[in-house]
Amino acid sequence: MGILTEREGDPVAVENADGRSRFILVCEHASRLMPERLGTLGLSQDALESHIAWDPGALAVARVMAKSLDATLIHQRFSRLAYDCNRPPESPSAMPATSEIYPVPGNAALTDAARMERAEALYFPFRDRIAALLRQRIVEGRAPILVTIHSFTPIYFGEPRPVEVGILHDTDSRLADLMLSAAERTSLYDARRNEPYGPEDGVTHTLKMHGLENGLLNVMIEVRNDLIKDENSQGVMADYLTGLLLESVPLTSKP
Known part of the structure; x- marks a missing residue:
């Protein structure tokens, strides 16, 4: 008997599967479900509704972006506390015993068996769905942008964290470099490189x-959640x- x-149903949601653009949007921490x-993993309702359980506003932003870009969006339907899909199974933070100040x-x-049960239910289906979509797009001749x-x-x-938008990358900074250059031409938000996290924090697993x-253009975007509290x-x-993204991609060479 699995955990679901x-x-x-399926732990993975795919929206706009036939999107025509090269962009593939991924939201690993979309849900607090x-x-x-x-059960509740022993947590209070307040904790289960807080940022430790999900990334508030991230899915809503990703959905608007997917529509504007005609991009496919893949997101995890269950809480990062059950399994953080931006971490490999061997990482302690994949199923954290403590998240910030919350045990x-x-x-x-x-x-080990319980950890593998969660990985098989939540992580591997998510990982495999992304991989399959990327392979399909590559075969079609549409080099994806992750x-x-x-x-x-x-x-x-x-x-307090003063940064408003983080543009994160690992060893491939091609797309991040161009996005940060584009961000310098506007004063709308304070955008910074590899803040409030960076590769040393283990956050670039999906990238x-x-x-x-796969040698694909890739970037991770972090948005301070008090800036995306409502639909507007x-x-x-x-x-x-x-x-x-649109300012950046035309300036890049094909990967």
Whole structure:
């Protein structure tokens, strides 16, 4: 018996599967929904609604971007606390026993078998769906451009974060470089390279696995979540990020 019931369905959602653009948008932390069989992991409702369980606003922004770009969007339907799909199974933070200031009792002292059960239910289907779509686009002659969408809390461990938009990359900075150059031409948001996280924090797993290993243009976008609290602000941010991407891609050579 897996951790997902038949009623809960597929852990992976794909929207605009036939999108015509080269962009593939990925949202690993789109949902705060917890698999029924995991209960609350011992957390309060407030904790389960907070940033530790998901990336608030990220999916809403990604959906507007997908529509504007005619891009395919892939997102995980369950909480990052059940399994963080931007981490490999061997990473302790894939199923964190503590997230920021919150102990997560249901993730403490997990056996290897329990960890693998979650990976098989949530991580591998997500990983494989992205890989299959990228392979399909490559065969079709449309070299994909991988863009992952995240949000972050404005206060972390009690410290404020002034950065508003993070443009993150691993060893391939081609697309990030161009987006940051485009961001310098507008004063709408404070955009910075590899903030509030960077590769040293282990946040570029999806980029490395699907972007770097395939030689594809790739970037991770982090948006401070107090800037995308409602439909209007989400639309403004989506338009800004879409603009950065469209300004950048025509200037790049084909990967």
